[in-house]
Amino acid sequence: MDKLLKNIIRECYPYIQNGKVATYIPELAKANPNEFGICTISIDQGTNGVGDYEKSFTMQSIVKAIILLRALEDKGEAEVRNLVGVEATGKPFDAFNYSDQDLKSEHINPMINAGAIALCTLIDGETYREKFQRLLDLTRKLAGNSNINLDEDVYMSEKATGNKNRALTYMLKAYGIINEDAEEVLDCYFRACSIKVTCVDLARIAFILANKGENPITGEQLFDKKHATYINAVLMTCGMYDGSGEFAITVGVPAKSGVCGGIMAVVPNRMGIGIYSPALDSKGNSCAGIKALEILSRELELSIF
Ligand code: GLN
Secondary structure (H helix, E strand, O other): OHHHHHHHHHHHHHHHHHOEOOOOOHHHHHOOOOOOEEEEEEOOOEEEEEEOOOOOEEOHHHHHHHHHHHHHHHHOHHHHHHHOOOOOOOOOOOOOOOOOOOOOHHHOOOOOHHHHHHHHOOOOOOOHHHHHHHHHHHHHHHHOOOOOEEOHHHHHHHHHHOHHHHHHHHHHHHOOOOOOOHHHHHHHHHHHHOEEEOHHHHHHHHHHHHOOOEEOOOOEEOOOHHHHHHHHHHHHHHOOHHHHHHHHHHOOOOEEEOOOOEEEEEEOOOEEEEEEOOOEOOOOOEHHHHHHHHHHHHHHOOOOO
16 A cells, blocks of 8 residues: 555656645745645555655645534534535635525535535534634544644634635625624634644544544444435535536545645545645645545545446
8 A cells, every 4th residue: 555655646746736835825825835645544454654644734624524523413414404505516615706695505515615614603612712622622533633733823824814704704694694703703714724634634534434433443433423424425526616526537535625735535434535735726626636536546446436
Protein backbone atom coordinates (compact mmCIF):
# COMPACT_ATOMS: atom_id res chain seq x y z
CA MET A 1 0.00 0.00 0.00
CA ASP A 2 2.82 2.40 0.92
CA LYS A 3 4.41 1.80 -2.47
CA LEU A 4 1.14 2.45 -4.30
CA LEU A 5 0.58 5.69 -2.35
CA LYS A 6 4.15 6.86 -3.02
CA ASN A 7 3.69 6.23 -6.74
CA ILE A 8 0.41 8.11 -6.70
CA ILE A 9 2.04 11.13 -5.03
CA ARG A 10 4.79 11.09 -7.65
CA GLU A 11 2.34 10.77 -10.54
CA CYS A 12 -0.03 13.44 -9.25
CA TYR A 13 2.55 16.01 -8.18
CA PRO A 14 2.47 17.83 -11.57
CA TYR A 15 -1.29 18.43 -11.13
CA ILE A 16 -0.48 20.90 -8.36
CA GLN A 17 0.46 23.30 -11.18
CA ASN A 18 -3.15 23.33 -12.39
CA GLY A 19 -4.43 24.94 -9.21
CA LYS A 20 -4.00 27.83 -6.80
CA VAL A 21 -4.22 28.03 -3.02
CA ALA A 22 -7.31 29.83 -1.66
CA THR A 23 -6.68 33.51 -0.96
CA TYR A 24 -10.17 34.83 -0.09
CA ILE A 25 -9.46 33.88 3.53
CA PRO A 26 -6.13 35.78 3.85
CA GLU A 27 -4.57 33.32 6.30
CA LEU A 28 -5.11 30.41 3.87
CA ALA A 29 -2.99 32.23 1.25
CA LYS A 30 0.06 31.32 3.36
CA ALA A 31 -0.33 27.60 2.55
CA ASN A 32 2.56 25.94 0.72
CA PRO A 33 1.13 24.61 -2.59
CA ASN A 34 3.82 21.94 -2.79
CA GLU A 35 2.68 20.07 0.30
CA PHE A 36 0.98 16.81 -0.55
CA GLY A 37 0.00 13.97 1.79
CA ILE A 38 -2.24 10.90 1.76
CA CYS A 39 -3.34 8.57 4.54
CA THR A 40 -5.51 5.47 4.16
CA ILE A 41 -6.98 3.25 6.86
CA SER A 42 -8.51 -0.17 6.25
CA ILE A 43 -8.93 -3.32 8.31
CA ASP A 44 -6.63 -5.48 6.22
CA GLN A 45 -3.91 -2.88 5.55
CA GLY A 46 -4.04 -0.80 8.75
CA THR A 47 -2.87 2.81 8.57
CA ASN A 48 -0.66 3.92 5.68
CA GLY A 49 0.58 7.48 5.30
CA VAL A 50 2.90 9.05 2.73
CA GLY A 51 4.16 12.57 1.97
CA ASP A 52 2.92 15.38 4.23
CA TYR A 53 0.29 13.21 5.85
CA GLU A 54 1.11 14.47 9.36
CA LYS A 55 0.98 18.14 8.43
CA SER A 56 -2.02 19.92 9.93
CA PHE A 57 -4.48 22.17 8.09
CA THR A 58 -7.94 23.53 8.81
CA MET A 59 -10.97 21.42 7.95
CA GLN A 60 -12.91 24.22 6.22
CA SER A 61 -15.87 22.65 4.43
CA ILE A 62 -14.96 19.12 5.49
CA VAL A 63 -16.41 20.03 8.89
CA LYS A 64 -19.84 20.24 7.21
CA ALA A 65 -20.03 16.44 7.51
CA ILE A 66 -19.48 16.76 11.29
CA ILE A 67 -21.99 19.62 11.59
CA LEU A 68 -24.55 17.42 9.83
CA LEU A 69 -23.80 14.48 12.12
CA ARG A 70 -23.99 16.66 15.26
CA ALA A 71 -27.38 18.05 14.14
CA LEU A 72 -28.69 14.57 13.26
CA GLU A 73 -27.62 13.18 16.62
CA ASP A 74 -29.00 16.16 18.54
CA LYS A 75 -32.31 16.73 16.75
CA GLY A 76 -33.01 13.66 14.58
CA GLU A 77 -33.53 13.23 10.87
CA ALA A 78 -36.97 14.85 10.53
CA GLU A 79 -35.93 18.18 12.06
CA VAL A 80 -32.68 18.28 10.08
CA ARG A 81 -34.47 17.48 6.83
CA ASN A 82 -37.09 20.10 7.54
CA LEU A 83 -34.48 22.85 7.91
CA VAL A 84 -32.05 21.88 5.14
CA GLY A 85 -32.81 19.86 2.00
CA VAL A 86 -30.65 17.19 0.37
CA GLU A 87 -30.66 18.03 -3.33
CA ALA A 88 -27.50 19.13 -5.15
CA THR A 89 -27.64 22.82 -6.06
CA GLY A 90 -25.25 22.64 -9.01
CA LYS A 91 -23.91 25.98 -7.76
CA PRO A 92 -20.64 26.98 -6.05
CA PHE A 93 -20.45 26.39 -2.28
CA ASP A 94 -20.90 30.07 -1.44
CA ALA A 95 -23.51 31.00 -4.06
CA PHE A 96 -26.31 33.30 -3.08
CA ASN A 97 -27.98 33.77 -6.45
CA TYR A 98 -31.24 32.16 -5.47
CA SER A 99 -34.25 32.91 -7.60
CA ASP A 100 -36.19 36.08 -6.80
CA GLN A 101 -37.91 36.01 -3.40
CA ASP A 102 -37.70 32.24 -3.50
CA LEU A 103 -35.18 30.80 -1.03
CA LYS A 104 -36.68 27.76 0.64
CA SER A 105 -35.14 25.15 2.92
CA GLU A 106 -35.26 22.58 0.13
CA HIS A 107 -33.05 24.78 -2.06
CA ILE A 108 -30.06 24.29 0.20
CA ASN A 109 -28.16 21.19 1.30
CA PRO A 110 -25.81 20.49 4.25
CA MET A 111 -22.65 20.63 2.09
CA ILE A 112 -22.97 24.23 0.90
CA ASN A 113 -22.26 27.18 3.19
CA ALA A 114 -25.91 28.25 3.60
CA GLY A 115 -26.97 24.73 4.61
CA ALA A 116 -24.10 24.20 7.06
CA ILE A 117 -24.64 27.63 8.66
CA ALA A 118 -28.36 26.84 9.08
CA LEU A 119 -27.54 23.45 10.65
CA CYS A 120 -25.36 25.11 13.33
CA THR A 121 -28.65 26.38 14.83
CA LEU A 122 -29.79 22.77 15.44
CA ILE A 123 -26.80 21.77 17.55
CA ASP A 124 -27.69 21.37 21.23
CA GLY A 125 -26.17 23.89 23.65
CA GLU A 126 -27.23 26.98 25.60
CA THR A 127 -24.76 29.21 23.80
CA TYR A 128 -22.99 29.09 20.44
CA ARG A 129 -19.68 28.53 22.27
CA GLU A 130 -21.24 25.42 23.80
CA LYS A 131 -22.55 24.28 20.42
CA PHE A 132 -19.07 24.70 18.95
CA GLN A 133 -17.53 22.77 21.84
CA ARG A 134 -19.92 19.87 21.10
CA LEU A 135 -18.76 19.91 17.48
CA LEU A 136 -15.12 19.95 18.49
CA ASP A 137 -15.67 17.11 20.98
CA LEU A 138 -17.39 15.02 18.29
CA THR A 139 -14.52 15.65 15.85
CA ARG A 140 -12.02 14.54 18.51
CA LYS A 141 -14.06 11.44 19.30
CA LEU A 142 -14.42 10.37 15.64
CA ALA A 143 -10.73 10.93 14.95
CA GLY A 144 -9.70 9.35 18.28
CA ASN A 145 -7.50 12.39 18.87
CA SER A 146 -8.10 14.58 21.92
CA ASN A 147 -5.44 17.06 20.76
CA ILE A 148 -7.50 18.37 17.84
CA ASN A 149 -7.97 22.11 18.31
CA LEU A 150 -8.79 25.40 16.70
CA ASP A 151 -6.40 27.33 14.44
CA GLU A 152 -6.93 30.78 16.00
CA ASP A 153 -5.25 32.66 13.15
CA VAL A 154 -7.44 31.12 10.45
CA TYR A 155 -10.54 31.62 12.62
CA MET A 156 -9.75 35.32 13.18
CA SER A 157 -8.88 35.77 9.51
CA GLU A 158 -12.19 34.35 8.28
CA LYS A 159 -14.20 36.14 10.96
CA ALA A 160 -12.67 39.44 9.85
CA THR A 161 -13.24 38.91 6.13
CA GLY A 162 -16.15 36.45 5.77
CA ASN A 163 -18.69 38.93 4.46
CA LYS A 164 -20.13 36.58 1.87
CA ASN A 165 -21.00 34.15 4.66
CA ARG A 166 -22.43 37.09 6.60
CA ALA A 167 -24.62 37.97 3.62
CA LEU A 168 -25.75 34.33 3.34
CA THR A 169 -26.60 34.19 7.04
CA TYR A 170 -28.65 37.38 6.91
CA MET A 171 -30.38 36.03 3.81
CA LEU A 172 -31.30 32.86 5.73
CA LYS A 173 -32.74 35.15 8.41
CA ALA A 174 -34.57 37.30 5.88
CA TYR A 175 -36.29 34.23 4.46
CA GLY A 176 -37.18 32.94 7.93
CA ILE A 177 -35.03 29.80 7.63
CA ILE A 178 -33.16 30.76 10.81
CA ASN A 179 -34.21 33.15 13.56
CA GLU A 180 -31.08 33.31 15.68
CA ASP A 181 -28.47 36.03 16.13
CA ALA A 182 -26.54 35.98 12.84
CA GLU A 183 -23.15 36.88 14.35
CA GLU A 184 -23.44 34.14 16.99
CA VAL A 185 -24.31 31.49 14.39
CA LEU A 186 -21.49 32.68 12.14
CA ASP A 187 -18.99 32.60 14.97
CA CYS A 188 -19.79 28.92 15.52
CA TYR A 189 -19.47 28.22 11.77
CA PHE A 190 -16.15 30.11 11.42
CA ARG A 191 -14.73 28.28 14.43
CA ALA A 192 -15.89 24.94 13.03
CA CYS A 193 -14.16 25.64 9.68
CA SER A 194 -10.94 26.41 11.56
CA ILE A 195 -10.64 23.07 13.37
CA LYS A 196 -7.14 21.81 12.61
CA VAL A 197 -6.59 18.20 11.50
CA THR A 198 -4.12 15.98 9.62
CA CYS A 199 -4.68 13.43 6.85
CA VAL A 200 -4.61 10.76 9.58
CA ASP A 201 -7.49 12.44 11.44
CA LEU A 202 -9.52 12.69 8.22
CA ALA A 203 -8.84 9.06 7.33
CA ARG A 204 -9.96 7.97 10.80
CA ILE A 205 -13.21 9.97 10.61
CA ALA A 206 -13.86 8.58 7.11
CA PHE A 207 -13.14 5.05 8.34
CA ILE A 208 -15.87 5.40 10.99
CA LEU A 209 -18.32 6.74 8.39
CA ALA A 210 -17.32 3.87 6.07
CA ASN A 211 -18.23 1.40 8.81
CA LYS A 212 -21.64 2.95 9.58
CA GLY A 213 -20.60 4.68 12.77
CA GLU A 214 -18.69 1.76 14.21
CA ASN A 215 -15.00 1.70 14.95
CA PRO A 216 -14.30 -1.78 13.54
CA ILE A 217 -11.06 -2.06 15.48
CA THR A 218 -12.62 -1.55 18.94
CA GLY A 219 -16.17 -2.61 18.02
CA GLU A 220 -17.50 0.62 19.57
CA GLN A 221 -20.58 2.17 17.92
CA LEU A 222 -19.85 5.90 17.96
CA PHE A 223 -23.15 7.12 16.49
CA ASP A 224 -26.42 5.91 15.05
CA LYS A 225 -25.95 3.69 12.00
CA LYS A 226 -28.76 5.34 10.04
CA HIS A 227 -27.01 8.72 10.35
CA ALA A 228 -23.97 7.32 8.54
CA THR A 229 -26.25 6.28 5.67
CA TYR A 230 -27.72 9.81 5.54
CA ILE A 231 -24.31 11.52 5.62
CA ASN A 232 -22.65 9.22 3.09
CA ALA A 233 -25.55 9.69 0.66
CA VAL A 234 -25.33 13.49 0.95
CA LEU A 235 -21.52 13.36 0.56
CA MET A 236 -21.97 11.34 -2.63
CA THR A 237 -24.38 13.78 -4.27
CA CYS A 238 -23.20 17.13 -2.83
CA GLY A 239 -19.81 16.66 -1.10
CA MET A 240 -17.66 17.98 -3.94
CA TYR A 241 -20.02 20.92 -4.58
CA ASP A 242 -20.75 21.48 -8.27
CA GLY A 243 -18.03 18.93 -9.10
CA SER A 244 -19.93 16.07 -7.41
CA GLY A 245 -21.32 14.48 -10.58
CA GLU A 246 -17.94 14.36 -12.31
CA PHE A 247 -16.35 12.99 -9.12
CA ALA A 248 -19.03 10.28 -8.92
CA ILE A 249 -17.95 9.08 -12.35
CA THR A 250 -14.18 9.35 -11.96
CA VAL A 251 -13.80 8.28 -8.30
CA GLY A 252 -17.22 6.99 -7.23
CA VAL A 253 -17.14 7.22 -3.42
CA PRO A 254 -18.70 9.66 -0.91
CA ALA A 255 -16.25 12.47 -0.18
CA LYS A 256 -15.96 15.98 1.20
CA SER A 257 -13.49 18.65 0.19
CA GLY A 258 -12.49 21.95 1.78
CA VAL A 259 -10.81 25.12 0.52
CA CYS A 260 -7.83 24.26 2.70
CA GLY A 261 -7.06 21.56 0.12
CA GLY A 262 -8.17 18.61 2.21
CA ILE A 263 -10.39 15.80 0.99
CA MET A 264 -11.99 13.14 3.19
CA ALA A 265 -13.15 10.10 1.21
CA VAL A 266 -15.33 7.30 2.54
CA VAL A 267 -15.15 3.88 0.89
CA PRO A 268 -18.17 2.07 2.33
CA ASN A 269 -17.26 -1.04 4.34
CA ARG A 270 -13.64 -0.78 3.23
CA MET A 271 -11.53 2.28 3.80
CA GLY A 272 -11.15 5.83 5.10
CA ILE A 273 -8.94 8.23 3.13
CA GLY A 274 -7.51 11.65 4.06
CA ILE A 275 -5.68 13.80 1.50
CA TYR A 276 -4.02 17.20 1.66
CA SER A 277 -2.79 19.29 -1.26
CA PRO A 278 -3.79 22.96 -1.07
CA ALA A 279 -3.76 23.99 -4.75
CA LEU A 280 -7.43 24.13 -5.79
CA ASP A 281 -9.34 23.92 -9.06
CA SER A 282 -11.96 26.52 -10.03
CA LYS A 283 -14.62 24.75 -7.94
CA GLY A 284 -12.53 24.82 -4.77
CA ASN A 285 -11.46 21.16 -4.83
CA SER A 286 -7.82 20.03 -4.49
CA CYS A 287 -6.41 19.39 -8.00
CA ALA A 288 -3.77 16.83 -7.07
CA GLY A 289 -6.07 15.40 -4.41
CA ILE A 290 -8.81 14.57 -6.91
CA LYS A 291 -6.30 13.07 -9.32
CA ALA A 292 -4.84 10.94 -6.51
CA LEU A 293 -8.31 9.64 -5.62
CA GLU A 294 -8.99 8.83 -9.28
CA ILE A 295 -5.88 6.67 -9.47
CA LEU A 296 -6.46 5.05 -6.07
CA SER A 297 -10.04 4.25 -7.04
CA ARG A 298 -8.96 2.75 -10.34
CA GLU A 299 -6.11 0.70 -8.83
CA LEU A 300 -8.12 -0.67 -5.90
CA GLU A 301 -11.55 -0.71 -7.60
CA LEU A 302 -13.07 1.54 -4.96
CA SER A 303 -16.03 2.94 -6.92
CA ILE A 304 -19.36 1.94 -5.43
CA PHE A 305 -20.93 1.98 -8.88
N1 GLN B 1 -14.70 28.49 5.61
C1 GLN B 1 -14.95 28.39 4.22
C2 GLN B 1 -16.05 29.34 3.78
O1 GLN B 1 -17.06 29.40 4.41
C3 GLN B 1 -15.30 26.99 3.85
C4 GLN B 1 -15.62 26.84 2.38
C5 GLN B 1 -15.02 25.62 1.75
O2 GLN B 1 -14.16 24.95 2.28
N2 GLN B 1 -15.44 25.38 0.53
O3 GLN B 1 -15.94 30.01 2.82
